[in-house]
Amino acid sequence: MAPKKREDLKQEDVLQAVVIADSFNVRFCPITEKKPRVLLPVANIPMLDYTLEFLSSSGVQEIFVFCSHLSDQIRTHIRNSKWNESSSSCVVTPVLSEGCRSMGDALREIDAKSLIRSDFVLIYGDTLANIKLQNIVEEHKKRREKDKNSLMTMVFKKAPPGHHTRCKEEEVVMAVENTTNRVVHYRKIGNQKRLEFPVEVLLDHQDVDIRYDLLDCQISICSPQVPQIFTDDFDYQTRDDFVKGILINEEIMGNTIYVNVVKNEYAARISNLQMYDAISKDIISRWVFPLTPDSNINNRENSLSCGRHNVYLSKDVTLARGCILEENVIVGGGSSIGSNTVISQSVIGNNCKIGENVKIMGSYIWNDAVIEDNTVITKAILCDSVHLYKGTTVQPGSVLSWNVKVGPDITLPECVKLTSEPIDDGFGDDLPEADQVTETSPDFGSRGKAYIFKAASDSDDEEELELVHDMWGLNIQSEDEDDISSIASNETDDLSDGSLPPDDYRMFYSEVIDTLRRAREENISTDNMILEVNSLK
Structure with missing residues (x-):
């Protein structure tokens, strides 16, 4: 029997998903030299198959796998897999676009091809989960019926700091309205030990929770307007860029972002070798049931x-x-x-x-x-x-x-x-x-x-350098990194002691302080104050 065609599923209520396949695989490829495998094995099963199995079991009927690197491997794998059989519960379509280097580029390409018709799931191809996604999607759709400006529902999992599946590269702190789960502040903090939190968030919202006990599952339920917004703003390269931009312009555009926190289910993304190790062990220990090695996903x-x-x-x-x-x-x-x-x-x-x-x-x-x-x-x-x-x-x-x-x-x-x-x-x-x-x-x-x-010392890819210098979470640092950290630490100490940079920097610092004092005394709006500070530059 011939495989199902995407044209057979053109109903408005079909749940779609966009899988970004170029993620950790691409970062790992330089280490695995000039003939790399984009389908990296996790517990003897290709990483991508776990993501496809999760989406299929969650009721997703149409999946677009976006790839720009080693796309021939992905297309061949999908063609020879159970996802291409007539008995498959979903249609999996590879989307190839060379030159795309980020999620933003991928979504702009998706928008240019007009592939999205309704709310869809946005996920990386190295994410493993057993979440009951149907409930989250239904909640997102009901929210959009009341609020058309609701753009995205991000999925997070409750996990305390230090949890083995929390990736330090993806640490975030959020302020969330307690009654509505609307995100009012979002910041990716990474390895920072000190954090400045805007007071306005607490002053402008009566009932708000500051959350640092959440693991980013890298799963988002998006409205069909999301790819269009990425197309309109080329500064949005990642989901973090998108979230911060929407929150900054919330008062002007009225768009909102929400969060859904799961507690008992499993979800994590393989973003470096430490996470590769942690998630592989969880699969073998059956914490991701029913995604287990003996479930023989696409491995007959x-x-x-x-x-x-x-x-x-x-x-x-x-x-x-x-x-x-x-x-x-x-x-x-x-x-x-x-x-x-x-x-x-x-x-x-x-x-x-x-x-x-x-x-x-x-x-x-x-x-x-x-x-x-x-x-x-x-x-x-x-x-x-x-x-x-x-x-x-x-x-x-x-x-x-x-x-x-x-x-x-x-x-x-x-x-x-x-x-x-x-x-x-x-x-x-x-x-x-x-x-x-x-x-x-x-x-x-x-x-x-x-x-x-x-790794080249002048590499612009900070994530790639982090992958090289922190293999398996052993915190191996190069001498250059130690020198940079030492310099940064000394500069921070100097500023904290009250000493100021000379000449123009001293003058700029003084004028900024005067502007902030005047803004407080005269109750000048934040937007106007930002314009004044930028003009001082």
Whole structure:
């Protein structure tokens, strides 16, 4: 039977979704060198499939998967998946647009193609959740019937600071009206230790909660006007830009944004390696039920069965006598494990060969890897076709890309990032470069084939640098970062002591202080005060 066409679902009440597939995958690609996988495996299942399964089970009938990088992989995967079968409950359509670098660009392209007809779900392709989305969508629609200016409902999960699924890059503080859940203040704070909160928020609203106990699920229910607003304002590149812009112009435009807080369900986004590790362990531990490894999402060939202590095995796994699979372990199809090998809190991909007396703890081994005897791997990622010769030790925080060979009888330093070939300049002029290492380098063994991945110090992508310097949440900082932090700290200390910058900066500072005092005495509006301060520049 032929697959369903999107034209068959052109009813106004069809629930649509836009999935931004270029997210963590793209940031991870430079590390996995010039032939990367955009469909990164999470617990032996492509990351994108978890997002599609969540949307399908939530009643979404039409899904647009937006991609600009390695789109051929996504299109081929969808074409060969259950989402393209006639029995599928939803229609999944890849949307390709080269050159898009942000969510804002993606939504502008979606608006240009006129794909959105009604309220839709906006989500990243590396988000995993088991939320009952239907209830949130219905609440959003009822709110829009009363208030046509309600643009978006953001989904957050209650999670205390320090929770393992809270990403420090996505920390936010919000002020929310207690009775309506309308967002009146929103700020992304990241790693800031001090926060200035506007007093006007408390003065202008009688019943408001200041929330710092929320995890951003990166799921939003949007009105059809949202893509149009992104098109009208090219300054909006991210959802955070959009939210802040709407709140700033709320009095003028009248548009509003709301929040829905879930408590018992699971939702989190894989935005760096630390989150990749945390969410993978949650899936294996069945915290994201029914999204579990043995649910065999879109994976009919290598189905997994679950045993005691959350040990998942494919049907054609070979286990030698004396090997120990302790707990929270996945072993993919065609893989073999030698005697006296101990594996815990780890994922082994398909067709891997693991020798004798090997110890693997908290690590992720992708497909076709060869791990020889007496090897130790701790909290690391080994991509496809990595070969570790006997006696090799891989220490925490390490990432070994495709086809890397290391050993024998060597110990890699912590947080090392290795590729098998130099990164090609054709991938992009602004991407990180690699320092070449000879194949016979003693650092990687007499049979080693590896190049050190090194991020360019002048990279404009702060998130990419953060990914490199904070692998697995180990807070590894470069000397340059320490110097910058020290300089920033000294400048802050100087200003806090009352000392002022010389010459023009001193004059500007003095005039701003006088303007603020006069605004307070004469009760000048905030907008007029902002204009005066900007004119002083």
